[in-house]
Amino acid sequence: QVQLVESGGGLVQAGGSLRLSCAASGLTFSRAVMGWFRQAPGKEREFVAAVIWTTGGTYYADSVKGRFTSSRDNAKNTVYLQMNSLKPEDTAVYYCAAGSVYGAVREDDYNYWGQGTQVTVSS
Numbered sequence: 001q002v003q004l005v006e007s008g009g010g011l012v013q014a015g016g017s018l019r020l021s022c023a024a025s026g027l028t029f030s031r032a033v034m035g036w037f038r039q040a041p042g043k044e045r046e047f048v049a050a051v052i053w054t055t056g057g058t059y060y061a062d063s064v065k066g067r068f069t070s071s072r073d074n075a076k077n078t079v080y081l082q083m084n085s086l087k088p089e090d091t092a093v094y095y096c097a098a099g100s101v102y103g104a105v106r107e108d109d110y111n112y113w114g115q116g117t118q119v120t121v122s123s
Contacts, residue, residue: 002026002112004096009117012086016121020081022096022114027077029053031100034079035110036070038092038119045095047105051079059103064090086121093118 008020022034032053039045049060049070058070069082079096094117097110104110 002098004098004112004114006094006096006114006117009094009119011120011122014086014088014121014123016086017082017084018086018119019083020094020096020117020119022079022081024077024079024096024098027098027112028100029074029077033099033102033104033110034070034072035097035099035104036081037095037097037107037110038090039095039116040089040092043092045107047107048094049081050104052102059105061105083119086119088121088123091119091121 003025005023035050036048037045038048047061051058051070051072067085072079096114098112099110101109
């Protein structure tokens with residue numbers, strides 16, 4: 001059974017930083033692509049970043065490029081989203097997701113989802 005458990009959300013001032021974690025279990029890690037999505041109130045869920053488990057390769061949405069960094073720790077079966085220079089428009093529920101399509105940015109390409117963690121950025 002696949003489980004993804006996010007943590008690390010919270011309230012931060014604009015310009016601050018947060019690191020989200022996603023502990024994964026039950027995955028076939030050799031084929032995994034771990035994605036991060038977010039959903040702001042009244043908006044659709046959108047792709048943020050992803051990391052390829054085997055290579056550590058990453059890709060990002062333009063809106064977060066240069067500010068967010070995704071990484072993984074193989075020993076801990078955990079992926080991270082380091083968020084720097086946060087803006088009020090980054091406020092959303094952030095979700096960790098797992099799939100197996102390299103380069104995937106669509107929700108439909110991810111098979112498993114965490115419960116989400118709230119990130120609130122105050123101005």
